[in-house]
Amino acid sequence: MGACHADGMSELTTALRGQLPDDAVLTDPDILGTYAHDMASFCPAGTPAAVVLPRTVEEVQHTLRTADELRVPVVPQGARTGLSGAANATDGCVLLSLVRMNRILEINPVDRIAVVEPGVVNATLSRAVNEHGLFYPPDPSSWEECTIGGNIGTASGGLCCVKYGVTAEYVLGLDVVLADGRLLSTGRRTAKGVAGYDLTRLIVGSEGSLGVVVRATLALKAEPPRQLALAAEFPSADAACDAVCRIMAAGHTPSLLELMDSTTLRAVNEMTRMGLPETTEALLLAAFDTPDPAPRLRAVGELCEAAGASAVVPAEDFAESELLLQARRAALTALDRVKGASMIDDVCVPRSRLADMLDGVARIAAEHSLTIGVCVHAGDGNTHPTVCFDAADEEEAHRARVSFDEIMALGLSLGGTITGEHGVGVLKRRRLAEELGPVGLELQRGIKSVFDPHGILNPGKVL
Template sequence: MAVEAVSEILGRIRAELPGLRLLTDETDRESYRSDEASYLKSQLPMAVALPESADQVSAIVRLAAEHRTPIVPRGTGTGLSGASGGIEGAITVAFTRMNRILEIDRANMVAVVQPGVINADLKAAVAKEGLFYPPDPASFEMCSIGGNIGTNAGGLCCVKYGVTRDSVLGLEVVLADGSVIRTGGRNVKDVAGYALTHLFVGSQGTLGLVTEATLRLRPAPPPKATLLAFFADTDGAGDAVERITAAGLVPCTLELMDRITIRAVNDAFHLELPDAAALLLIESDLPGVAAEGELDAASAAAEAAGAVEQVRATNAMEADGLRQARRLALRAMEKLGATRMEDVGAPRSKLVELLNVINRVVAERGLNCGTFGHAGDGNLHPTFWWQRGDAEAEARVTAACEELYRAAIDLGGTVTGEHGIGVARLPFLELQRGPGAVRVMRQIKSALDPLNLLNPGRAI
């Protein structure tokens, strides 16, 4: 963008919004260059706006539209698909200052929040009222509700409580021309017109900027009972998940870590998890003795699948530690080199096949990879690492990921279970969804954002 054009749009924003924090210094903008998918080529945004109200967001978007300037909405930048990284010549709108919980409405079991609220802060605030906000990405202490809505984030308890979409009842959204709409609200049942709320959830900032969300709460569940099952091969772990699912059990956590991941977590955080080929973390939050009953049934399924050892957490601290170990898996791998975390999924009855494909691709290509993830949802995160700067190794990882995407699609699965298409998986969207479905997505995009200014080149 020409220097004069940049100074004209920024000048107009400053004139119309004198109170707005607008970062233009190169060092400041650097922090907004990429998200957590740092292996992707990133660009420096022209400016970063940190609005404090929907009115400010609306004015920024309106002025940007007048100047044909793209906008990148951003939460806290923990996304893993490149969708909140900077775009040259674009303004990044980061929601970190819009971080207020506006209301906890007990009568309707909803919370109304600004998009910059950190997931963990919302959980803690509603817990004080005996309530529960389920969406639980492993990054919950860092990521924002707006980002969770942008990605339709998953996490550790989706197997029982669903993904972010299942907890969003209504939104306030700034559209591409700066106008503001409301979708949904506090009604549990509401089928008036198209389901616009759910159209925006998971749209990765390409259809509108969320400035407020009405979220569904639940009564706080009882403390969890926790079981760890260890296996001599990943087939056994996958088989156990398939058996648990087929038995009609719905544990609140059903997570997998393979041997490489267990070792990385042990090394990075000085833990002493046994050196098995795979482990499953299985939890129940049913009331009273029902929790132990559910774990007994899961344990029987694990044994039938060949578990070599099973242990139960003896207290809440031990259980929290195990859950935290799983949450830290990506951070543990990052200590080994540059990383690329993948996000493939398959129907749960095909988990063993998905694990086998991952193991085969990694072995045949001689790559470093640890696999962990939300096995109960059929969603795995094979995470590759290589020496920083080794372009040849990185190219081999890219080729392996492309093979995994094709294999997941062949299994009736998905190239992304929860992180989103973003930039990372763009060429594979049509392969998974088909040209007809992608054409409809493009029509929706151009109806809502005819100038293609909202997060262009991401998601579709």
């Protein structure tokens, strides 16, 4: 950064404030500290030089132009609910928080699209489109807090991915401010479009390393009927995974298919007092949002019984189904309370290898004498082994970090990926090279250099 002026204001903040409102540039050290990191454990965070809170595209462009000219790193941020350290500050950076850009600009029921700014909260968008009889499917567990920009940055998923897919499948087009302040428009508003390379998909999941999303055109679906669920109890995780394989092999497409192990069930009960069954080793939740879900639920219940379920309990009504969904959404928060800290892994494996993944996690937990609860988006093989530990116990914290890495290695050995929806950030950067291979890594670094030749966008993350 440039030298300080006599009034103590750095060249950076002087340049930023030249075209930004006074309240858009924060430099108070105490305030900066509150923006310095996301929710991931074991991810270093540096000391930022400033936080910028733009309200317009032009303010984002000015910030990027200034940073690029001064070679100052820029870390884009949303609600900082991420779990990989992607939003963590680097020393001397500008933290570019998009939370004030929170307008829903358009909801079009004919074209079934929404146009939104990046700071729109996922649940806010979902409820707004519901008023038009429409449905925005991606629903991360943090949907009441996380923003669409953050969802796009990490290509996030959620509980309904088994039927409806992930964020990338709903992003039709983007407006993106590049590192030098230019505005790039990608994609389309139409249902079809194959003109040129798919830069939209390239930006989705890039974690702010290629550009800053300032507007998104999102695909919507017709709102489905309310979903009806069942809960199936199993004597082992293997039996529950067998049921998952039977359900998918039979051609069913549930709107939700989620698994929680006994550690997770106990943690959720402790936090919510919901009274979930703790005598079972695994609980499988399945739901359908079809006009007449009862026959499908019966068929799935029979498959669960054939796989060894000790009990199959259909929800009595939609309200009870929603309670089951709330229990699953509470899982990660509940596990974090078990010992005061947790590391949430995000390894996705082929559905046919789910049992091997859960067996391997149990083995790793035993070898390191750790509590590791597992909740799974079972329908798409996305596991969330959550390592619970006492952060004040250095030796236990070390074992937690080692086990976390071993879980990633296990997922790769089973033909999986190190991250299904949380992103790479800082936390998984070392393992990314192993998954991509040398040729893939070289090409991705080349793409990064085209978009960001001076390397100012979220340095030290992803690649």
